[in-house]
Amino acid sequence: MSNNVAINSKVSRAEAMSQQQAKPLQLEPSGFSQLLAKQDSAYWQQKILQADAAAVNRALAKSRRDLNDFAALISPAAAPFLAQMATQAQQLTRQRFGHALQFYIPLYLSNLCANDCSYCGFSMSNALKRRTLTLAEVEQECQAIKAQGFSTVLLVAGEHEKKVGQEYFKQVLPVVKRYFSYVLLEVQPLSSQDYAELRQYGLDGVLVYQETYDRVCYAQHHLRGKKMDFDWRLATPERLGQAGVDKIGLGALLGLGDWRLDSIYLALHLRFLQQHYWRSRYSMAFPRLRPCAGGLAEQILEQHQSQQPSQQHITDRQLVQLICAWRLFDPELELSLSTRESALFRDSVVPLAITSISAGSKTSPGAYATEKQSLEQFSTDDQRPVTEVARSMQQAGLQPVWKDWEAGLCRN
Amino acid sequence: MYYQIAGHTFTSRLLTGTGKFQSASVMQQSLLASDTELVTMALRRVDLVAQQDEILPVLTALGVKLLPNTSGARTAEEAVFVAELAREALQTNWLKLEIHPDPRYLLPDPIETLKAAELLVAKGFVVLPYCGADPVLCKRLEEAGCAAVMPLGAPIGSNQGLQTRDFLRIIIEQSRVPVIVDAGIGAPSHAAEALELGASAVLVNTAIASAADPIAMAKAFKLACEAGALAHYAGLATRQQQAVASSPLTAFLESL
Numbered sequence: 121m122s123n124n125v126a127i128n129s130k131v132s133r134a135e136a137m138s139q140q141q142a143k144p145l146q147l148e149p150s151g152f153s154q155l156l157a158k159q160d161s162a163y164w165q166q167k168i169l170q171a172d173a174a175a176v177n178r179a180l181a182k183s184r185r186d187l188n189d190f191a192a193l194i195s196p197a198a199a200p201f202l203a204q205m206a207t208q209a210q211q212l213t214r215q216r217f218g219h220a221l222q223f224y225i226p227l228y229l230s231n232l233c234a235n236d237c238s239y240c241g242f243s244m245s246n247a248l249k250r251r252t253l254t255l256a257e258v259e260q261e262c263q264a265i266k267a268q269g270f271s272t273v274l275l276v277a278g279e280h281e282k283k284v285g286q287e288y289f290k291q292v293l294p295v296v297k298r299y300f301s302y303v304l305l306e307v308q309p310l311s312s313q314d315y316a317e318l319r320q321y322g323l324d325g326v327l328v329y330q331e332t333y334d335r336v337c338y339a340q341h342h343l344r345g346k347k348m349d350f351d352w353r354l355a356t357p358e359r360l361g362q363a364g365v366d367k368i369g370l371g372a373l374l375g376l377g378d379w380r381l382d383s384i385y386l387a388l389h390l391r392f393l394q395q396h397y398w399r400s401r402y403s404m405a406f407p408r409l410r411p412c413a414g415g416l417a418e419q420i421l422e423q424h425q426s427q428q429p430s431q432q433h434i435t436d437r438q439l440v441q442l443i444c445a446w447r448l449f450d451p452e453l454e455l456s457l458s459t460r461e462s463a464l465f466r467d468s469v470v471p472l473a474i475t476s477i478s479a480g481s482k483t484s485p486g487a488y489a490t491e492k493q494s495l496e497q498f499s500t501d502d503q504r505p506v507t508e509v510a511r512s513m514q515q516a517g518l519q520p521v522w523k524d525w526e527a528g529l530c531r532n
Numbered sequence: 533m534y535y536q537i538a539g540h541t542f543t544s545r546l547l548t549g550t551g552k553f554q555s556a557s558v559m560q561q562s563l564l565a566s567d568t569e570l571v572t573m574a575l576r577r578v579d580l581v582a583q584q585d586e587i588l589p590v591l592t593a594l595g596v597k598l599l600p601n602t603s604g605a606r607t608a609e610e611a612v613f614v615a616e617l618a619r620e621a622l623q624t625n626w627l628k629l630e631i632h633p634d635p636r637y638l639l640p641d642p643i644e645t646l647k648a649a650e651l652l653v654a655k656g657f658v659v660l661p662y663c664g665a666d667p668v669l670c671k672r673l674e675e676a677g678c679a680a681v682m683p684l685g686a687p688i689g690s691n692q693g694l695q696t697r698d699f700l701r702i703i704i705e706q707s708r709v710p711v712i713v714d715a716g717i718g719a720p721s722h723a724a725e726a727l728e729l730g731a732s733a734v735l736v737n738t739a740i741a742s743a744a745d746p747i748a749m750a751k752a753f754k755l756a757c758e759a760g761a762l763a764h765y766a767g768l769a770t771r772q773q774q775a776v777a778s779s780p781l782t783a784f785l786e787s788l
Contacts, residue, residue: 218552
């Protein structure tokens with residue numbers, strides 16, 4: 121235990137890096153993995169379900185809130201307090217972030233994937249036209265996106281280490297960096313050294329969602345490929361912190377496991393990371409299951425609609441409660457809401473606590489510059505063009521922010 | 533009732549920021565109402581390539597002096613990099629040096645800040661460093677050649693007022709360069725207090741930009757700064773810890 125780099129907060133980043141370099145792959149259980157193993161899910165479930173109005177009131181009255189307060193705020197008992205939560209969440213958001221709202225857009229590099237996941241249109245067993253953008257195509261996409269005003273881009277790919285791996289990213293990043301000041305990556309988890317290397321090529325942030333913190337549920341939905349390795353994925357944010365990556369994006373796929381329990385473990389994960397990797401900033405996303413070709417998502421969603429409300433399914437109202445609870449738990453955390461959600465929902469919820477949104481998103485490779493569409497990863501809901509989204513946000517009193525970074529920052 | 537930084541005279545004691553406003557128009561009217569003469573802006577927010585930047589033209593039209601800042605830099609090296617970009621792009625060698633490797637509370641790194649200040653002064657910048665309210669650090673920054681020091685009143689954006697009051701008193705007492713209280717000022721009364729203590733100026737952003745009526749709040753801060761500076765000039769009556777007895781214990785001395 122004592123020789124584990126990740127759990128020893130006294131180890132400096134430089135030492136952590138050099139120890140990392142000595143060990144190419146960190147295969148031993150991660151620091152957070154050990155913390156997670158000590159958690160008693162039954163305890164947390166009870167804590168959430170037995171929270172009462174008094175616990176919610178206590179949580180609302182505090183100025184800094186802990187995990188117990190967070191449990192109360194996401195509990196069924198907090199539902200009647202939603203208006204109060206929203207008011208406080210909005211105040212905290214304005215105090216920290218003002219009226220600024222960051223805009224970003226996803227750029228799909230490839231839909232190749234060596235995994236089978238029940239909820240994703242890119243799954244390898246799905247028969248679809250596979251495509252990986254060439255560097256020339258990447259450049260065309262960049263030009264098309266840049267013309268819309270974006271300065272922050274999220275590069276997305278399925279998980280295919282051989283064809284869309286480190287070497288490909290090293291070629292793509294310098295091209296993308298010519299157009300965008302801030303570049304985020306959402307691909308398969310990489311090693312700490314690979315992340316450190318990609319920083320030199322222009323990488324600023326990485327989004328890696330655990331999908332669910334419930335190992336059994338995770339195994340049910342990740343059926344083939346490297347993504348089956350729960351622990352490798354779980355330790356990814358720690359490897360990002362060790363590599364000194366500026367922004368680390370976390371999230372759970374809401375609707376897969378018990379969303380309340382997953383949120384508790386996400387909060388625990390966030391606090392662990394903040395204590396160990398305090399130089400990185402963190403963002404939280406709220407992806408809900410969306411229908412996709414060949415996916416189980418539709419079946420799951422249908423089940424949710426037909427049955428009594430399950431612990432998995434999260435309603436619009438509950439999602440608002442969850443977003444507000446996150447803001448009350450962490451006033452400094454960046455909160456992100458994508459085009460998975462509808463225009464109406466986004467227009468109403470973003471002004472409460474959200475600090476970054478995507479707009480005008482297309483979820484298939486080459487979709488911005490070329491007409492021909494390959495199959496999308498999931499169907500988006502808010503399909504308004506970016507100018508319309510921006511106008512809508514301005515009407516709500518928010519100022520769209522396109523550029524918030526210098527390309528040379530955080531390289532060393 | 534003016535003060536000087538690096539030979540440049542300012543009558544307004546209020547420095548403002550450009551972030552967090554609802555729109556460029558609200559920012560413009562707020563800055564106008566504040567009477568500010570020195571305005572800081574994050575270089576990372578300025579889009580010099582796309583020419584679609586909304587903030588710069590407004591500041592130019594207002595005729596205020598620009599104080600680009602190095603927000604986003606986490607090391608001395610990065611701060612120098614941003615400073616040089618800013619000097620090139622905005623044609624000013626004035627710089628608010630801020631290095632906060634901690635993105636959560638945005639607290640300044642004293643070691644990297646001092647290192648960067650030395651490098652930047654040598655490169656001809658007029659350096660105004662944002663720093664902790666540490667009297668020794670402020671002296672070191674002054675010795676490094678900084679044109680002013682900008683100690684924090686409370687964590688940035690916290691609106692908590694002068695939580696570091698006792699240290700600010702020492703810094704102001706010792707300093708040979710202007711002391712500008714930065715960060716944490718949440719109400720006009722906090723600004724007035726800083727100036728009563730003898731600070732040369734205050735920097736306020738969140739409290740104005742996040743107010744329900746930013747323009748009215750900007751004016752409130754302007755008036756508070758004027759009142760605080762005037763009170764300091766007038767000489768505040770000393771506050772007594774206890775009531776002063778009308779028949780002092782030493783009255784017997786009179787009869788001796």
